[in-house]
Amino acid sequence: MSGLGCPNCGAELFEDFEERMEQTNDGGVMMDTYPAYVCADSCGFSIRIDSLPRVIAQQGEERLLLLYSNMQGRIMDVRDSVIWPPMHIDALLARGGWEDYVGNHDLEKLLAQARDSRSAYLEPPNLFTYATSELSQDAFLCWLMSWSEEAYSALDHQLHEVAIDFISEIFRLHDLSTPPIESIEIERQFNGLDILAVINNKYAILIEDKTFTKNHSNQLERYKKNVRAVYPKLKQLPIYFKIADQSNYRSVEEAGYIPFQRELMMRILKRGIDSGVKNAIFLDYYRHVERLENSYRSFKKKPVKEWGAMAWHGFYQEVQKELAGNWGYVPNYSGGFWGFWWKSRCLTEQRYYLQLEQEKLCVKVMVKEDENTREVRQEAVKEVLEQSNVYQLGLQKPARLGTGKTMTIAxxxxxxxxxxxxxxxIERTIKELKRY
Structure with a gap:
């Protein structure tokens, strides 16, 4: 016996010979006889022996070395079900780290499930790569909440539970217990509000969805009034849904909305993944948000020279945990930059503040309407450079001084x-910034 199992019926395979007869074009017959593994229970399964490799070595429990005919070898990652391209067996053995094979794997089954390494790690096309607008995200949130109705539990219980989880987090943010959801009515673009969800004819969930934009023009207060005018008896639960980042949420909270940020949504989505949700739309959205999260955290892994906008956002958020400042996009004639600004510890005059302009730290001075710009600039440069020498801050005069109401002077x-x-x-960088 071979020790291999039949993939059809589970019986053991034994070594035998198989014959294959084919008719040729001239009417003759060609017989091919070859060694094969044949099912012991005669279910009809057989496979040529020379088409099935042999395991000759292993690296722990997770990696096997397979030997094929013509001295070709391939590495099988058992945990990830990935098989790597063929190479000469001597080249693979020369890498070292191999041990004698002592396992008893069902090789036929492993090979049937294995993915080729050249495609195994490709990310499949994602719906939200193309559906990038806030309206697309609105549609997803409406779609997700609609699964909270009890009737849909029979169709996809795991997805139903994620919908309940999402709504429950909104109630939790408002310090309320989540009621059994007996009914839910969802409306998009309710008098300008992105999403209005009425729960049990008692609660109104207001969702203002801001992906890469921010609130403006008292719109948040206006949306609450619009809902109250139509549903005066409903208890409002306003949230400000934000999967991108912004410097602060003061105006949001002043308007009575509670931020619902990416980190919280990631936890909800991850719980859904862990519970076994397989819905393609849900998985695409999870991967979409996960990619965003990785982009914001990329500053921890990429060299500074390779940082993009989101990496700077992530970096400034880390700085903001230790320094009381704000960050955002600063437009200018040369194209603008992402900046972080805060008050100096060393320069105590109110007219001065510090600003990170990505890889450059600047000292800025503000000029009042009735002041002479040139005089203020000269005095400020002298004072700041003197302070730099005292505190060993390493500041220098810029190659070119500006003339506006806010100027870089060092x-x-x-x-x-x-x-x-x-x-x-990051720890050393923040320590350095605190010196200023």
């Missing part, structure tokens, strides 16, 4: 502390 490049690979050392 700067330092290379304030970000990095390791030998150019990766930011």
């Amino acid at each position: 700067e330092r490049k290379g304030y970000i502390q990095v390791d030998p690979h150019g990766i930011v050392d």
Whole structure:
């Protein structure tokens, strides 16, 4: 016996010979006889022996080395069900780290389930790569909440539970217990509000969805009034749904909305994944939000020179945990930049503030309407550089001084502390910034 199992019926395979007869074009017959593994229970399954590799070595429990005919070898990652391209067996053995094979794997089954490495790690096309507008996200949130109705539990119980989880988090943010959801009515673009969900004819969930934009023009207060005018008896639960990042949520909270941020949504989605949700739309949205999260956290893994806008957002958020400041996009004639600004510890005059202009730290001075710009600038440069010498801040006069109401009067490049690979050392960098 071979020790291999039949993939059809589970019986053991034994070594035998098979014959295959084919008729040729001239009317003759060609007989092919070859060694094969044949099912012991005669279910009809057989496979050529030379088409099935042999396991000759292993690396722990997770990696097998397969030997094919013509001295070709392939590596099988058992945990990920991935098989790597063929190479000469001697080249694979020369890598080292191999041990004698002592396992008893069902190789036929492993090979049937394995994915080729060249496609195994490709990300499949994602719906939300193309559906990028806030309206698309609105549609997803409406779709998700609609699964909270009890009737849909029979269709997809796991997805139903995620919908309940999402709504429950909204109630929790408002310090309320989640009631059994007996009815839900969902409306998009309710008098300008992105989403209105009425629960049990008692609660009104107001969702203002801001992906890469921010609230403006008292719109949040206006939406609450619009809902109250139509549903005066409903208890309002307003949330400000934000999967991108912004510097602060003061105006949001002043308007009575509670931020519902990406980190919270990721936890809900992850719980759904862990519970076994397989819905393609749900999985696409999860991967979409996960990619966003990875982009914001990329500053921890990428060299500073390779940071994009989201990496700077993530970096500024880390800085903001230690320094009381704000960040955002600063437009200018040369294209603008992402900046972070805060008050200096060393420069106590109110007219001064510090600003990170990505890889450059700047000292800024504000000029009042009745002041002479040139005189203020000269005095400020002198004072700031003197303070820099006292505190050893490494500030220098810019190559070119501006003439506006807010001017850069000193700067330092290379304030970000990095390791030998150019990766930011966030702890050392924040410690350095606190010196200012």
